[in-house]
Amino acid sequence: MVDDTLRRYLRRLRPRRQRPTERGALALSLAVLAGGTIWSILDNNNQIKVAGVTIIVIVLSSLILSLRGMLVLSGAVVLCLVVVFRIHGVSPDQLSLSGFVMIGIALVVAIIQAGRRDRLGLRQVSAETVISLIRDRLLVQAQLPELPDAWTVEIQQRPADGAAIAGDFVSNRLACEAGSTVLHLAVIDVSGNGIAAGPRALLLSGAVGGLLGSADPDEFLTATNDYLRRQRWSLGFASAVYVRLDLRTGEYGIRVAGHPPAIHFRPDQASRWRTSPATGTVLGVLPTLTGVVDHESIEPGEALFLYTDGVVEDRSRDIDAGTQRLKDTVELLAAREQWRGAARYLIERVPAEHDDDRTVVMIRRNAVLPATTGDLQDQAGQDAGAHREPGQRDAVPSATENGHNKSQHPTRHSLSHS
Numbered sequence: 001m002v003d004d005t006l007r008r009y010l011r012r013l014r015p016r017r018q019r020p021t022e023r024g025a026l027a028l029s030l031a032v033l034a035g036g037t038i039w040s041i042l043d044n045n046n047q048i049k050v051a052g053v054t055i056i057v058i059v060l061s062s063l064i065l066s067l068r069g070m071l072v073l074s075g076a077v078v079l080c081l082v083v084v085f086r087i088h089g090v091s092p093d094q095l096s097l098s099g100f101v102m103i104g105i106a107l108v109v110a111i112i113q114a115g116r117r118d119r120l121g122l123r124q125v126s127a128e129t130v131i132s133l134i135r136d137r138l139l140v141q142a143q144l145p146e147l148p149d150a151w152t153v154e155i156q157q158r159p160a161d162g163a164a165i166a167g168d169f170v171s172n173r174l175a176c177e178a179g180s181t182v183l184h185l186a187v188i189d190v191s192g193n194g195i196a197a198g199p200r201a202l203l204l205s206g207a208v209g210g211l212l213g214s215a216d217p218d219e220f221l222t223a224t225n226d227y228l229r230r231q232r233w234s235l236g237f238a239s240a241v242y243v244r245l246d247l248r249t250g251e252y253g254i255r256v257a258g259h260p261p262a263i264h265f266r267p268d269q270a271s272r273w274r275t276s277p278a279t280g281t282v283l284g285v286l287p288t289l290t291g292v293v294d295h296e297s298i299e300p301g302e303a304l305f306l307y308t309d310g311v312v313e314d315r316s317r318d319i320d321a322g323t324q325r326l327k328d329t330v331e332l333l334a335a336r337e338q339w340r341g342a343a344r345y346l347i348e349r350v351p352a353e354h355d356d357d358r359t360v361v362m363i364r365r366n367a368v369l370p371a372t373t374g375d376l377q378d379q380a381g382q383d384a385g386a387h388r389e390p391g392q393r394d395a396v397p398s399a400t401e402n403g404h405n406k407s408q409h410p411t412r413h414s415l416s417h418s
């Protein structure tokens with residue numbers, strides 16, 4: 001009986017999970033507040049002012065404490081101010097009217113912030129951590145598997161205005177179909193940009209990742225459209241381009257939903273560029289999608305480029321001018337046989353503005369061993385004068401980027417949010 005009572009008592013004293021941090025932070029805040037107030041009273045406001053101590057404690061505590069903790073701290077702040085008034089009276093030297101107003105404003109803001117954090121369940125996790133988790137989840141969707149040596153794939157993404165997450169995302173899957181290795185790759189651009197579009201992109205990426213390679217190619221965009229319409233978002237539309245590529249034969253099929261057309265670079269043909277005629281209805285607007293499927297093949301030495309409208313379109317030019325700039329930059333790289341880091345080079349040089357999310361995907365069938373091709377590391381500086389926009393910094397792709405890198409035939413996959 002005594003043992004049971006003692007055990008229950010010890011269990012009651014055991015701190016609950018996640019509470020020690022809250023209690024410790026509150027105890028430290030109260031100790032600093034009390035110590036600063038006592039020092040200010042004993043020193044008669046010569047070296048330290050009670051208003052300064054109070055505001056510092058409130059601001060720092062608001063980053064950690066929950067709403068309940070902030071209310072306790074607010075009561076302690078009021079108590080300290082009453083003690084100061086009791087001893088020194090209403091003295092401008094000790095606490096002026098402006099100092100009192102500043103303390104009041106700081107308390108109100110801190111309590112509101114703590115309340116919002118509690119409602120979102122972020123007592124022990126910062127909002128920055130949540131955004132980082134969303135970004136990492138979106139990047140995982142774009143990670144490429146090991147591809148055959150004859151192929152080079154590069155992916156580059158940039159959020160609008162340097163934000164942590166974007167409304168663009170890339171999802172892919174490698175599958176074995178009828179004896180051939182097939183790459184399924186989709187570029188999705190949800191409405192909006194930056195942090196505002198990031199959560200919607202995350203939700204849609206889960207559905208796209210599940211459908212890609214599992215659903216029939218002709219049904220993939222239809223199933224994605226059905227999912228998007230069920231969400232009933234106020235900004236519930238998205239554009240997409242979906243490529244199914246047979247890595248053995250080079251044959252591909254492109255299906256589009258309101259997305260800028262893919263462009264096919266064919267250096268040995270009379271017409272070096274082929275714009276995909278695939279068209280389709282934007283996702284999330286109509287219950288039924290209509291469109292045209294494009295079937296073609298990539299020969300050795302050719303490349304297919306997918307991109308979002310943020311790369312080729314802005315307020316100062318239409319999409320045709322931006323697409324032509326993209327083609328001209330690709331031809332510049334092709335003339336020098338500098339394909340390594342090409343996607344990064346394009347995403348830094350082609351867009352005139354950075355106020356929209358940007359994604360570039362290059363799928364190239366290698367004509368020669370990549371070991372004999374050049375690298376953009378030494379040449380990007382020479383092109384800066386010809387391609388630099390006002391206020392735009394130089395972008396030099398690194399020879400070693402995140403992704404698969406084999407000694408002779410690297411499958412390039414590089415994602416960046418810088």
